[in-house]
Amino acid sequence: MMKKIVFLDIDGTLVTPNYPxxxxxxxGIKKARENGHLIFLCxxxxxxxxxxxxxxxxxxxxCSAGGYLEIKGExxxxxxxxxxxxxxxxxxxxxxxxxxxxxxxxxxxxxxELRHYxxxxxxxxxxxxxxxxxxxxxxxxxxxxxxxxxxxDQGIHKLCFIAFNRxxxxxxxxxxxxxxxxxxEMFSQHSINGEIIKKGTDKGLAIKKVVETLHMKMEDTxxxxxxxxxxxxxxxCNYGVAMKNACQxxxxxxxxxxxxxxxDGVYYEMERLGLFECLD
Numbered sequence: 001m002m003k004k005i006v007f008l009d010i011d012g013t014l015v016t017p018n019y020p021x022x023x024x025x026x027x028g029i030k031k032a033r034e035n036g037h038l039i040f041l042c043x044x045x046x047x048x049x050x051x052x053x054x055x056x057x058x059x060x061x062x063c064s065a066g067g068y069l070e071i072k073g074e075x076x077x078x079x080x081x082x083x084x085x086x087x088x089x090x091x092x093x094x095x096x097x098x099x100x101x102x103x104x105x106x107x108x109x110x111x112x113e114l115r116h117y118x119x120x121x122x123x124x125x126x127x128x129x130x131x132x133x134x135x136x137x138x139x140x141x142x143x144x145x146x147x148x149x150x151x152x153d154q155g156i157h158k159l160c161f162i163a164f165n166r167x168x169x170x171x172x173x174x175x176x177x178x179x180x181x182x183x184x185e186m187f188s189q190h191s192i193n194g195e196i197i198k199k200g201t202d203k204g205l206a207i208k209k210v211v212e213t214l215h216m217k218m219e220d221t222x223x224x225x226x227x228x229x230x231x232x233x234x235x236x237c238n239y240g241v242a243m244k245n246a247c248q249x250x251x252x253x254x255x256x257x258x259x260x261x262x263x264d265g266v267y268y269e270m271e272r273l274g275l276f277e278c279l280d
Contacts, residue, residue, distance in 0.1 A: 001274050004220050006032065007042040007062070007207055007233055010053060012226035012261060013243055019262050021053060028267035029057050032275040040210065042203050044195060044229050046157060048106040048144045065182070065197050065229050066206035067157030068105060076213055078105065079201050080155040085179070089159055089196060092175045096168045100161040102151055108143040109151040115140070117162050117191060158197045164190065182229045184247070195229065204232030222273065224258075224266055225250060241269050 008014055008029075014021050029039050041050055041061040047068055050061060060071040069077040081089070086102065093100045099117060101110035163169045169192060173181050180201060183194040211218055223230070223237035226246040234240030234254055242254035243265050251257055259265035270276065 001277060001279055002220055003036050003038070003216070003279055004222055004273075004275060005038040005040065005211065005214070005216055006270070006275070007040050007203075007221065007223045007237065008266065009223075009225040009227075009230050009233070010041060010043040010045060010050065012245060013224050013230075014053070014261065014266065016261055022264055022267075024264045025267045026057065028264075028270050028276070032270055033057065033059070035276060036279040037275055038214070038216075042207065042223070042225075042230075042233055044158070044160075046103045046105060046108060046143070048108070049142060052142060060210065062203060062206040062210065064103060064105075064157035065195060066201045066203045067197055069206055069209060071210065071213060077206075077209060078155075078157070079198055080157060081159075081198050083153055085198070086156050086159075089176060089179065092172055093159070093161060096163075096172050096175075098161050098163045098168055098172060100159045102148065102154075102156045103158045103160065104154045104156055106144060107154065108145045109148040109154075110145050111148050114148075114162065115145065158195055160193065160195045162191045162193050164192075166192065169194070184227050184229070202232040203230065204236035207233055207236055224269070226261070239273070241265075 014025060033039055038059040041054065041058055043050060043063055044065045045063055047063045050063060054061060062069055067079045090100070099114045101108055101114055169183060176196065178199055179196040180199045181194065181196050183192065207221065211221060219238045221237040222239045223233045224241045224243065225234055226243040228247060228250060231250060231253060234242065234250065240254045242251045242257050244257055244260040258269035
């Protein structure tokens with residue numbers, strides 16, 4: 001087998017709100033790297049949002065859905081929305097009753113209302129008040145969340161949003177034609193989530209940049225994902241794997257479907273791909 005470079009989404013691929021990165025998957029990542037393969041995180045999270053996962057077990061990361069690239073601890077490229085683009089997006093979202101945050105590299109600006117809805121959507125209607133508060137505090141710490149009123153023109157990679165009907169999203173897309181929109185499946189029974197980034201930025205383009213920088217070949221790339229912000233990465237990589245818990249649209253575009261995140265799908269698919277065997 002030739003040396004491979006594997007790109008792993010985080011949320012819904014390696015972890016869920018109630019299922020941390022398993023020791024089994026950690027073992028698989030370590031074993032693949034010991035055999036000479038490269039393992040990168042490739043996530044919609046900003047750089048600060050991966051601190052709890054990022055370690056010596058990874059060769060680098062793509063964060064903010066392609067807006068931040070890092071190899072061996074060195075930042076090699078970063079993409080920000082222009083100040084005017086951030087102001088325009090905020091104005092349009094507010095006019096259409098859409099909640100949003102602002103994600104910089106090491107800070108996340110969000111309102112208390114948005115934090116509440118994110119926690120509620122992730123836990124569902126079964127969550128208790130104590131669970132909501134725990135998750136909100138966990139997210140505040142993990143993403144270095146600061147109240148959105150404290151935003152002072154820091155560089156912003158991405159805006160995540162929560163809308164409460166499709167019509168508001170469609171109106172917003174018309175009013176913001178120069179942004180790359182990603183709309184996910186229904187976030188909960190009552191809301192829809194998504195994100196916008198600078199047009200010409202996505203995980204797939206970032207992967208190409210990483211592969212080029214490392215002087216490797218796209219034919220040696222593998223990607224794992226679960227949602228539509230993983231679509232470009234699965235398309236651009238030579239072998240794209242959707243998790244069993246992935247949305248149907250992503251599954252339809254994947255080369256294969258592995259076990260769910262709770263059943264350590266990444267480990268078993270890496271094993272089937274021969275990544276635990278020594279290189280030729």
